Amino acid sequence: MNGSSDGSHRRARIIALVNQKGGVGKSTTAVNLGAALAMIGRRVLVVDDDPQGNATTGFGIEKSALRASIYEVLMRNAPLEDAICKTEIDLLQIVPATINLAGAEIELVSELSRETRLRDALQSVVEQYDYVLVDSPPSLGLLTINALVAAGEAMIPVQAEFYALEGLSQLTGVVNRVREALNPRLHVSGVLVTMYDGRTRLAVEVLAELARFFPEQIFKTQIPRNVRLSEAPSYGKPVMLFDPKSRGAQAYAALAREVAELAGARV
Ligand SMILES: Nc1ncnc2c1ncn2[C@@H]1O[C@H](COP(=O)(O)OP(=O)(O)OP(=O)(O)O)[C@@H](O)[C@H]1O
């Protein structure tokens, strides 16, 4: 990590949640890992970089009332600070997304510095946070590329099911190309197994297969399938506010500790 013995501020660890496969738990992880990190005293910014705006909804942000969102930051050069919203958790803020971000994927194609917009926008706030978690859409388009260019780490949520490994070599190929061309610091800090049910043989086998594929990078913490995790967004709350005792809340708390410990190890 960037030391601060001379009094200078450390920069946030920027973690991009990526997987072009839909419904694997990217947004659920952005919301609940973010909340869990804030609850152990870290300053967290969640950036919703997905037109679906699921992380935004997950924090109960009313999209119609927003003055600025990630779209204005990426496409209209609005200062990131103007788009930051508070949440119910003191140490956690979010840059929300709305459906107009869908246009950015197309509009960006013809723009200069189209891959580095998010990285550049984050420069002004990286010293104010310990973690920036970027939620990305289920595609390998320019919004995901922007997340990977801005990040130091890619975190890949993977659902423990039969097709889990499909597409992962394509994804790691993209991560490698972004590292070579645009962002030498980027690495896969972890593969996170989500919706895990250790009672089924298939899930156990998929976990073993993933561990073979990513021997060094698989998180020790798995996120179990837990209905409270899927209910919490409709109340606009992270699971640790909605049902702190649930297995989902406990799993994300354990993941937050594991991620925080990585600071001295793999990172
Ligand atoms: N551990 C879990 N247990 C039960 N349900 C979960 C769990 N994780 C996520 N879900 C539910 O599964 C669905 C997909 O999760 P989520 O939206 O986080 O995936 P995603 O990867 O962000 O999807 P997309 O690619 O569409 O953005 C959601 O309805 C969510 O509430």
Ligand SMILES: [Mg+2]
């Ligand atoms: Mg999502």
